[in-house]
Amino acid sequence: MSWLETLRTAVDALRTRRLRSALTMLGILIGIAAVMLTVGLGQGAQKQVTDQINKLGSNLLIVSPGSSPSAGAGGVRGGRGTVGTLTMDDAAILADPAVAPDIARVAPVSSASLALIAGTSTWTSSIVGTTPDWPAVRARTLSEGRFFTADEVIAESPVAVIGSTTATQLLGTTSVVGQTITIGGQNVTVIGVLTAEGSTVGGDQDDVVLVPQSTFAARLSTSANPRSVSTIYVEARDAESLSAAYQETTKALLSSHGVTVATQDFTVSAQQSIVDTATSTSRVLTVLLSSIAAISLLVGGIGVMNIMLVSVTERIREIGLRKALGATPTVILRQFLVEASLLGLVGGLAGISLGLLGAVVLPSIVSFPVAISPVAAAAGLLVSLAIGIAAGVYPASRAARLAPIDALRSE
Amino acid sequence: MTALLDLRGVSKTYSSGALEVAAVRDVDLQVQAGDYLAIMGPSGSGKSTLMHIIGCLDVPSAGHYSLAGEDVSGMTEAQLAVVRNRRIGFVFQQFNLLPTLSAWRNVELPLLYAGVSRSERRQRALTALGRVGLADRVEHRPGELSGGQQQRVSVARALVTEPDLILADEPTGNLDSASTADILALLCELHEQGRTIVLITHEHEVAAAAQRIVVMRDGGLAEPLTPSQAVVGR
Ligand SMILES: Nc1ncnc2c1ncn2[C@@H]1O[C@H](COP(=O)(O)OP(=O)(O)O)[C@@H](O)[C@H]1O
Ligand SMILES: [Mg+2]
Numbered sequence: 006m007s008w009l010e011t012l013r014t015a016v017d018a019l020r021t022r023r024l025r026s027a028l029t030m031l032g033i034l035i036g037i038a039a040v041m042l043t044v045g046l047g048q049g050a051q052k053q054v055t056d057q058i059n060k061l062g063s064n065l066l067i068v069s070p071g072s073s074p075s076a077g078a079g080g081v082r083g084g085r086g087t088v089g090t091l092t093m094d095d096a097a098i099l100a101d102p103a104v105a106p107d108i109a110r111v112a113p114v115s116s117a118s119l120a121l122i123a124g125t126s127t128w129t130s131s132i133v134g135t136t137p138d139w140p141a142v143r144a145r146t147l148s149e150g151r152f153f154t155a156d157e158v159i160a161e162s163p164v165a166v167i168g169s170t171t172a173t174q175l176l177g178t179t180s181v182v183g184q185t186i187t188i189g190g191q192n193v194t195v196i197g198v199l200t201a202e203g204s205t206v207g208g209d210q211d212d213v214v215l216v217p218q219s220t221f222a223a224r225l226s227t228s229a230n231p232r233s234v235s236t237i238y239v240e241a242r243d244a245e246s247l248s249a250a251y252q253e254t255t256k257a258l259l260s261s262h263g264v265t266v267a268t269q270d271f272t273v274s275a276q277q278s279i280v281d282t283a284t285s286t287s288r289v290l291t292v293l294l295s296s297i298a299a300i301s302l303l304v305g306g307i308g309v310m311n312i313m314l315v316s317v318t319e320r321i322r323e324i325g326l327r328k329a330l331g332a333t334p335t336v337i338l339r340q341f342l343v344e345a346s347l348l349g350l351v352g353g354l355a356g357i358s359l360g361l362l363g364a365v366v367l368p369s370i371v372s373f374p375v376a377i378s379p380v381a382a383a384a385g386l387l388v389s390l391a392i393g394i395a396a397g398v399y400p401a402s403r404a405a406r407l408a409p410i411d412a413l414r415s416e
Numbered sequence: 417m418t419a420l421l422d423l424r425g426v427s428k429t430y431s432s433g434a435l436e437v438a439a440v441r442d443v444d445l446q447v448q449a450g451d452y453l454a455i456m457g458p459s460g461s462g463k464s465t466l467m468h469i470i471g472c473l474d475v476p477s478a479g480h481y482s483l484a485g486e487d488v489s490g491m492t493e494a495q496l497a498v499v500r501n502r503r504i505g506f507v508f509q510q511f512n513l514l515p516t517l518s519a520w521r522n523v524e525l526p527l528l529y530a531g532v533s534r535s536e537r538r539q540r541a542l543t544a545l546g547r548v549g550l551a552d553r554v555e556h557r558p559g560e561l562s563g564g565q566q567q568r569v570s571v572a573r574a575l576v577t578e579p580d581l582i583l584a585d586e587p588t589g590n591l592d593s594a595s596t597a598d599i600l601a602l603l604c605e606l607h608e609q610g611r612t613i614v615l616i617t618h619e620h621e622v623a624a625a626a627q628r629i630v631v632m633r634d635g636g637l638a639e640p641l642t643p644s645q646a647v648v649g650r
Contacts, residue, residue, distance in 0.1 A: 006529055014528075021516040326512045329473055330573075331501025331529035333494040408493075410473045413512065 006336050008343075015343040022316070029312045030352030033392065036302030037356025037385045038363065043298045044381050045364045047291025049374035054283040058276060060202060060210070062144040064109075064247050065276040066254055068095075068237040090262070090270040092232045093218065096136070098257050099239055105253035107246035112142040113234040115221055121175055121214065122187040128175040130168075130212045132188060134221020134234075142240045150182040150197030158217040161224070166197040168211035188214065191224045239273075251275060305352065306392035313345050313400035324404050325412025334405040341401030342394060349393020356389065357382050418485050419446035420580060420612050421470060426479035427635075428465050439465040441635040442479070447614065449580065452607045454615045454623035457632035463616045464585055466632065470614060471504055471583045472496045484580060501529050505574025507584035507599075511566045513558040513573075520545060520554040523573045530577060544572040548602055564595025571602050575611075582606060585616045600625045 019026040070090040096113035099105055115134045120127055139145075140152050153164050165186070172179045172195075175186065181195050193216060202210040222231035241250035254273050264270055317324070324337060332340075361382070364375040428440040440462045447453050457463050468474040469481060472488055475496075480489055488499060505526075506512075513522045523541040532540070545554050548568040558566050567587060574582050584603065588596040604625060607613050615626055623629050631638040 006531060010528060010534075017516075322512070323514055326514065327525065327529070328497060329471075329500060329506055329512075330526045331497050333497040333529075335494065336497075336529065408474075409497075410468050413473070413508075 006332075006339075008339075011336070011339050011343050012347075014340055015347055018316075018340075018344055019347060025312060026348060029308055029348050030355060032305030032308035033302070033349055033352030033389050034305075034356040034359060036298065036305040037353050037389055038359040039298035039301050040295055041357060041360030041378075041381055041385055042363050042367070042375065043294040044291065045360070045375040045377060046367075046373065047287060047294065048376035048378060049368075050287045051284050051291070052376060053374055054287060058279050058283060060144070062142055062238065062240060062276070064241040064244055064250075065142070066239040066241065066247070066251055067274050067276065067279075068099075068239060068254060068258070069272050069274070070235070071270065071272060091234050091237055092230070093222075093234060094232065095258055095261060095271075096234065096237050098261050099237065099254060104257050105250065107242055107250040107253055108239055109242045110138040110142050110240045112136055112139040112238040112240075113218060114139070114236045114238065115218065115226060115228070115234045117221075117225060117227055119189045119225065121171070123175045123184065126175055126177075128171065130171045130174075130214055132214045132216065132221065132225055134216055134218040134225070136218055138240075139215065139238075142238045145202065146200045147197045148200040149180065150195070152197055152215075153217050158219050161219040162217060163191060163193040163220060163224075164196045164217065165193045166199060166215040167195055168199045168209075168213040169201040170209055170211040171214055172198055174212070188216075189225050193220075247275065247277075302388065302392065306349075306396045309345055309348050309352075309393055310396035310400065312348070313341060313397055314403070316344070317341065317400045317404045320404075321407060321412045324407050325409050325414075328407070328409035329413060337407075338401045338405035341404045342397045345397025345401065346390055346393040349389045349391070349396070350386070352393075353386050353389025357385050360385070418482075420449040420451075420484055421445065421447040421614075422480075422482040423470070424480045426466075426469060426476045426481055428462075428469060428474065429477045438635050440469065440476070443635075443637050445630065445637065447612060449612055450607075450610055452603075452613045452615070452625070452627040454617060454626035454629045455632060456616075456618060456620075456623050456629055457638075458618060461632040462635040463618075463632055465635075467583055467585050467614070467616050470581075471506060472500050497529075501526055501577065503580045505577060505579040505582045507567070507570050507574050507582065507587045509586040509589040511558070511563075511570050511590075513566055513569055515558050518555045518557055519550060519561070519569045519572075522558070522569055523576050526573060526577045540576055541572070544576040545569070547575065548572045549598075562595070563591055564598055567591060567595065567599055568602065571599065575606060579611070581612045581614065583614050586618070587615070588617065588619070588622055596622065 068091065093113055096111050099108055100111040112135050117132050118129060119132045120129050136158060137152060137155050140147065147166065148169070150166070152166055153162065157164055165188070167181070169179050172181045176184060179198050181198060184195050185192050186195060199211065199213070216225070218234075239250060239254055241247040251273060258271055259265065259269065262270060327337065361377060364377045367373070367375050423443055423445040426440060426443045427438060430437045430439055443466060455463050455466065465474070469476050472483065475489060480487060482488065483499065483503060486499070488496065491499065520538065520541040523544050524537040527537040527540060542551070542554055545551060548571050550565060550568055550572065553561060553565060558569065561569065582603070587599055591599065600622065603613055603615065615622070617623050
C-alpha cells in the first residue's frame with residue numbers, strides 16, 4: 006500500500022473522529038503557539054534592550070564615579086554613583102591625544118533636576134552640563150538650531166539646547182530657537198532642539214536641557230565642587246580600539262587620582278558589557294518562559310499518545326479485519342504512525358498560525374515587541390511532527406502486533 | 417493433481433492457565449479446487465478454529481497445512497497477510513464491515529491492500545456490488561442496510577479479489593430465511609463459476625447446498641455425509 010493511500014486512510018480515520026482529533030490537536034496547538042510567543046517576546050525584549058543601549062552611541066565607554074561592587078573585596082570604598090571623584094580635569098586628561106591616543110572624543114556630563122519656567126508654564130527636567138562633543142559622542146543630532154561652541158563654554162554663555170519633549174511641554178512647539186527660558190532663576194536662550202529619539206533604558210531621551218558645562222558649574226550646580234562631573238562619556242576611535250581606549254582610560258585616571266586598582270574610585274564600563282548583561286538577563290527569562298511553554302508541548306504529546314492508545318483499543322476489531330483482508334503488520338504500523346504524525350503536524354501548523362497571529366496582534370495590545378522568527382516556526386513544525394511520531398510509535402506497534410484472530414474475536 | 421487445501425494431522429491447542437483445550441485435533445482434510453465443502457458440527461466442536469487455520473488467520477500447533485501447494489505453517493505474519501489477500505475471501509457471521517465506510521469503500525478494502533489503483537478499485541468494487549444485487553446501495557453505510565444486505569456486501573468484498581477460496585463461517589447465522597436463501601444462492605453461483613467454497617454451519621438446510629459435508633465433533637473430523645444424508649439427519 007502506497008504512502009498516499011496510507012495518508013488517505015489516516016485522514017479518513019481522523020475525520021470520522023473529528024471532535025476528538027481536534028481536541029487532541031489543541032494540546033499541540035497551544036504548546037507550539039506558547040513556545041513561539043514566549044520565544045518571540047524574549048527575542049523582542051532582547052532586541053529592544055540592545056537597540057536602546059546602542060542608541061547611547063557607538064564604541065562608547067562610560068566612566069562613572071565610585072567602584073563597581075564586583076571590582077574588589079569590600080572595604081571603605083564608595084559605591085558606584087558616589088559623587089565627587091570625577092572632575093572636568095579627568096575629562097581634559099582623557100581628551101589629550103598624547104595620554105590616550107585611542108580616544109576620539111570625550112563628553113563630561115553633570116546633571117541636576119531643575120524647574121524650568123517659560124512665561125506661565127513650568128516643567129521639570131534633567132539639566133545637563135556638558136561640552137560641544139556631546140552630540141557626536143552620544144550619536145545625537147539637532148532638528149533645529151545649533152549646539153553650543155567651545156567659545157560659549159569658555160564664556161559661560163547662558164545658552165541651551167533642549168529636547169523635543171521639553172520643548173513641547175514647556176513651549177507647546179518645537180520651533181523654539183531664540184526663545185528665553187528660566188532655569189533655576191537663570192535666563193538662558195534656546196539655540197537648538199535635539200532630534201527626537203524616544204525612550205530608552207535611561208528614560209525619555211527627549212526630556213533634557215543641555216547647557217555648557219561651565220554655565221552649569223557656575224550658575225546651576227548644587228554640588229560642593231563645581232568642577233565635579235557625574236559621568237564621562239568616552240568614544241573610542243573605532244570598535245577595534247575600544248579595548249585599548251579602555252586600558253588608556255583606566256591607566257590615566259588611576260595615575261591622575263593617585264590610586265591603585267585595589268583602591269580605584271571610578272568605574273569604566275563598556276557599552277557592550279551593559280548590552281551583554283541586559284541581554285543575558287532577558288535571555289534567562291526567555292529560556293525560563295520557553296521551558297514552561299515546552300512543558301505544555303510535552304503535555305500535548307502525551308495527549309496524542311493517550312488518544313492513539315484509546316484509538317487502538319477501540320479499533321481492535323477494525324485492525325483485525327484489515328489484517329484478515331491482507332494488511333501486513335507494517336501497513337498497520339504505518340497507518341497508526343501517520344495518524345499520530347498528522348495530529349502532531351496539523352496541530353503544529355495551527356499552533357504556528359496562532360503564534361504568528363499573536364506576534365502580529367499582541368504588540369498593539371501590550372505595546373511590547375514580539376519577534377517573528379522563521380527558524381522558530383520551522384523548528385516548531387519539526388518538533389510537533391516529531392512529537393506526533395514519538396507519541397505514535399508505541400500505540401502503532403501495539404496495533405501492528407495484534408494477532409488478526411484475537412482482534413477479530415474481541416467484543 | 418494436488419488439492420487446493422491439504423491439511424495433514426492439524427491440531428490446535430489453546431492453553432488457558434494449566435488447562436489445555438484441544439480445539440482441533442489431528443484433522444486430515446483435502447479439498448480440491450472447485451469443491452463446495454460444508455463443515456458441520458455442534459457449537460464448540462472446533463469449526464471456527466479450523467476455519468481460522470484454513471483461512472491463515474491462525475497457525476496450527478501441530479501438523480502441516482498447504483494452500484495451493486504452499487506450506488503455510490512456517491510463514492511470517494506478513495507473508496500470511498499476502499496469502500490471505502491473494503487467495504482467500506472471508507464471509508463472517510458478524511459481517512465485520514467497517515461502520516464508518518460506505519458499502520463500496522468496504523468492498524474495495526482487500527484491493528487497497530493488494531496495491532490496486534484507486535480508480536480500478538472503485539470500478540471493481542461497484543462491479544462486485546452489482547453481482548450481489550446492491551448496485552443501488554453503493555454509497556450506503558452498513559448501518560443503513562438490512563442484515564441480509566450487509567452480508568451481501570461482505571460477499572461482494574470476498575469475491576472482489578477473485579480469490580481461489582471463499583471461506584464462510586456461519587454466514588447465515590444472523591439472517592432470516594429469505595436472506596439466507598439469497599446468500600446461499602450467491603455462494604452457489606460463485607461455485608458454478610469455479611470458486612472453491614468452504615462453508616461452516618450447524619444448520620442442515622444450509623449444509624445441504626454443498627457437494628460434500630464433513631462433521632466435526634470435539635475437535636476431530638467424524639464420518640463424512642452426503643448432502644441427502646444431511647437433510648435426512650435433521
Ligand atoms: N482463544 C481461545 N482460547 C481458548 N480456548 C478457545 C479459544 N478459541 C476457541 N477456544 C475453544 O475451542 C473450542 C472450539 O471453539 P470454536 O472453534 O469456536 O467452536 P465452534 O466454532 O465449532 O463453535 C471451544 O471449546 C472454545 O472454548
Ligand atoms: Mg464458530
